[in-house]
Amino acid sequence: MMIRLSIPLGQVLLLALAFAAATTKRQQQLNVEQLRQLGLGNIINLPNYTDLPRGSYDFIVVGAGAAGCTLAARLSENPNWTVYLIEAGGVENLMHLIPVLAPMLQLTASNWNYKSQPQRHACRGMNNHECALPRGKGLGGTSSINFMIYNRGNRRDFDSWAERGNHGWSYDEVLPYFLRSESAHLQGLEHSPYHNHSGPLSVEDVRFRSSLAHAYVRAAQQAGHSRTDYNGESQLGVSYVQANTLKGRRHSAFSAYIEPVRPLRKNLHILTMARVTRVLIDESTKSAIGVELLHGRRRFEVRARKEVILSAGAFNSPQLLMLSGIGPEDNLRAIGLPVVQALPVGKLLYDHMCHFGPTFVTNTTGQTTFPTRVTLSDILSFYLAGNPATRLSSIGGVEALTFLKSPRSRRPSDWPDLEFIFVAGSLASDEGTALKLGANFKDEIYDTLYRPLQLASQDHFTLLVMQFDPKSVGRLWLHNRNPFTWPKIDPNYFRNEEDVEYLLDGIKEAIRITQMPALQALGTRLLDRPVPGCEHKLFGSDDYWRCSIRTMSYTLHHQVATCRMGPASDPTAVVSPELKVHGMRKLRVVDTSVIPLPPTAHTNAAAFMIGEKAADLIRGDWL
Template identity: 35%
Template sequence: MLDVANNLGSTAGHCTAPGVGTLGGLVSTLVQALLAAECAVSPASYWPPDYGDEALLSGLPEPYDFVVIGAGSAGSVIASRLSENPRWRVLVLEAGGDPPVESELPALFFALQHTNFMWNYFTEPSEKACKGMRDGRCYWPRGRMIGGSGAANAMLYLRGNRRDYDEWAAKGNTDWSWRDVLPYFARSVHPTGNATHPQGYVTLNPFDKGEEDILAMIQEGGAELGVPTVAEFTDGSFLGYAYVPGTVHKGQRMSTGKGHLGRVSSRPNLHVIKHAQVTKLNFDRAGERVESVSFVLRGDAQRPLKVRVGREAILSAGTIDSAALLLRSGIGPRQHLEQLQLPVVHDLPGVGGNLQDHVLTPIFIKLDEGRAPLPTREEMLDMVYEYLVHRRGELTTHGTASLVSFINTNTSSRSVYPDIENHHLFFKRGQSDALRLFGTGLSMDEQYLDYLLRVQQQAHIMAVFVLVSHPESVGELRLRTNHYTDAPLLQPNYLTKESDVATMIRGIRYLEALERTAAYRAHAAEIVHIPISECDKAHKFRSDKYWRCYVRYITGTCYHQTGTVKMGPPSDPQACVNPRLQLRGVENLRVADASIMPAVVSANTNAATIMIAERAVDFIRQDWSRHSGESLGSVSSSDSDSESDESVEELQEHWHDDDL
């Protein structure tokens, strides 16, 4: 894809043949149309206007009823829902600005990594994992823009399974069972409002399918091993392969920043301040209420701003930044805060703990070596033209990534729930720019990425993510310093539990079994042997000891960090928020994002994060309706079938094709 621009640059210049200007005029029209189409991919109207200039002029003298910190997947939903009440003034503080145009194209979702549109976090070095990444650190990018990480993710919509949420409830989190949360998943994707009175919702549609022969290979190989293709992942079919819907619409991303916040940004009671980095929550003397929120606008630390909180502050800055902000504001483990000379407002030992993530290892499989066709320059130009003019073609999708599998690799267990999740990323022979973008995004050491690029000169490459669905290894987040510009210390403790290593190796063995199926052999499938000196010197390739060494080097994240502001009952000493998402000891501060998950769900986390936001809105409405005596429209579990999940037909009813 990037090669297109390079190839075009080599042919720049005027034609030498004579002409009367007619063809030149047509070409000029085409070029101007393409430039206009590029601008139309992400017009300013998609995003909420910036209230920052007004904040600088006025100083925000009046309190807002609700101050939402973060315009990511959760924060955008919360602000959109709360501002449905015209009597409530809602302010959103977002550290970034509008997403770049590349965010809109599903095929380019890796392009945002290592840019200023991301919080570019890195884990601490470890002997257990990430040794094959640059400097021995795994890269943990988080979205720094309207839409947050939902403006940079792979857009896959997966809710997790019944056991995930029933286990939350079993831990003492009342009203968080599968039966309880289903209505909120349903509400989040249900189209509401109209052109006159818009309301936010999650847009779901199937991804365009590319690489039909490779998709067939994946499914047929699974079938040979007794793993079926199912219509959807739901009760009775949480295992198998399925095409999952995405937060996409006509070939473009539909983050909550667009679908919830941008869609309703004309409401007079909703303001969004961009490039506003929150530095501190300010409490009353007793530490029982948040009185105001301090922030720096557009990096001007010499002119800090403050906004007063009328009713509640809602912290939705994400698993890393929600915990970090609480710590910088004096809420967390006493010993850690005192070490950094931070005044202790509340001694909450769980803040920053319980850090969980879906650790993964990518296994690279070469396909059709020596016979895979090379892409032509014309095909690449057609790809760009098809997208800009018609919103179709390869740039509207991420190839094989929408075909996801959940596998139970434990042969001693008859569980209907998975211990491994697989994602499939396909890189055509010769399209080195796409593979380099991927490898750089993971922060792979150059020697390993260069080897894969050499392999790709002769073959297609499919990278299969082997994710541990329920990791037992748990990490922690701590502040490096007490200054808001310094990134926190991130210690994921990947693969420190033997059970996680064993599960991951079983996942690799499943891929080896696929490699031997007739479907895979038809494509000359072969797992790539990446030269890793330590592993190759000591162990035979494909032995258990070799794979144990391999996963210590080629380790990554699926961007599903959760749990650092854990939800739990009063009996849990590590819990930070109660089941209504209120921070312990503070009456008007809630946390609503992936950080509250007591355990990471066994699937991609964006859908669950949006559900958490919908739940938070109902808690807020219920609590304030008790104060005012008015009904504010919450939902209950009776609004959905309590015995079974939505059918695939019901889910497809939420797929829609309307314009923004």
């Protein structure tokens, strides 16, 4: 008999642990090494990362996200250098390792929980029209709370960076750094020159796949989208998702780069739960000499002999620069900060905006992700046998991606404008307990569109439609000098109406794919409940979908360009192609804030690449 559980998934997992702990003595005697082999070692042996400052260090790295962990690990390979890695959050735990729980992590202290300024043209389905802007807070950064999608981008993205004066950043020059980081376990791509098998970061197929995903991939091919490796030669087409998981468990930057080497590196010091409040600067030489931080109730000044490196992300790195007197002169003077170096920090902010939908219902049973469909055998198989093919290994329900062109595209033929993210579920998949709250959706949206699906346990899937090349540009600024208050973040979504039209093109193509035989065989049909606020539009018309796009707006935290990379001649640039802050010495920014233009990709893979390349740039300067 199969036991099904009807309580929230987080409680299910805790009960499973209790059950596992209370069974036979043999199971109770699983030792630490066996648990580590299952990826569960830190349940019972949480590491202590409280290396309080001791003197000075060669390099101080602020922020332990994908770029920061990569950089700290690579620099500490030199035993003659000391590296101090400082993180505002804490350490991953069991919940972080379980891919299906990704939506729930956005409700925890592992998320900075940023929200945008109220949006005039988007996020109308969110409370106060504020878009949720999740960013990871903890060792691993956003790689510890995201949906684990591994997607590098298009060759033309990087070539365009180089064409703008960023020498060393063309596709042929950055591909080796993507490969250096990667340990690929991808069926059929074992001999691909676009994948490596010996790096620290695991990239693998998601072993759990619903029949809905298989039907979608076939339908997309029937609609003319070829099968592809979107991290290979051609990005255009449909593919099952490639994920940063290892044997079905999340493989974050911390798990990949820091945890394996930390016991072996006496020169790598790590401090968690510490807030850096500013960079210490010698104004006579415009040199970064260290950082000020708070840990507990104590204030420390930590010195750097060689460099201070900000890897705090697209919001926190610009905030720290401005708190240190580096930023737009008008903003700094308005809040009473002395201007050390006038630079356009935060003046540009690009992000990818999605439409959460359309959603489709099917005649299948048992395929959509619902917490009630996680069985006790799933849980025990995942925990005790290390089975990577249970529903718990689904990366938040994401199973396939499609990269495609809009009919209105002005880009070259091999450069996609849109992405479809196939999810075997919707906001109903966690019964309104996580994703709805984490995304800040109004109750009315959930109750009208999704609660009926939940109550009926109706099988369904969603195609999130994302635009890659938005014309709308936002910004970020400080409104006071308090380092513990958020910066103001205004992505300015859909200010340019053409962005809405691109997503409309995507919705039409998504609906066309569902009309192909493979999905029609499952009885696939569009969920025809009108979005609240759009009832006055004819359902399914272009104007209806335009209204839906502005209401069901959803960002996948791909913010870039707040510390834009460019040559000194570029008036919009904050850092050089070597990632050095213009006009400053011994200060770099190494994270996705330096990306100059919105990439044709999710940004996590690029963060690892940036960390790997920065390590070589720094070694080149100091060796």
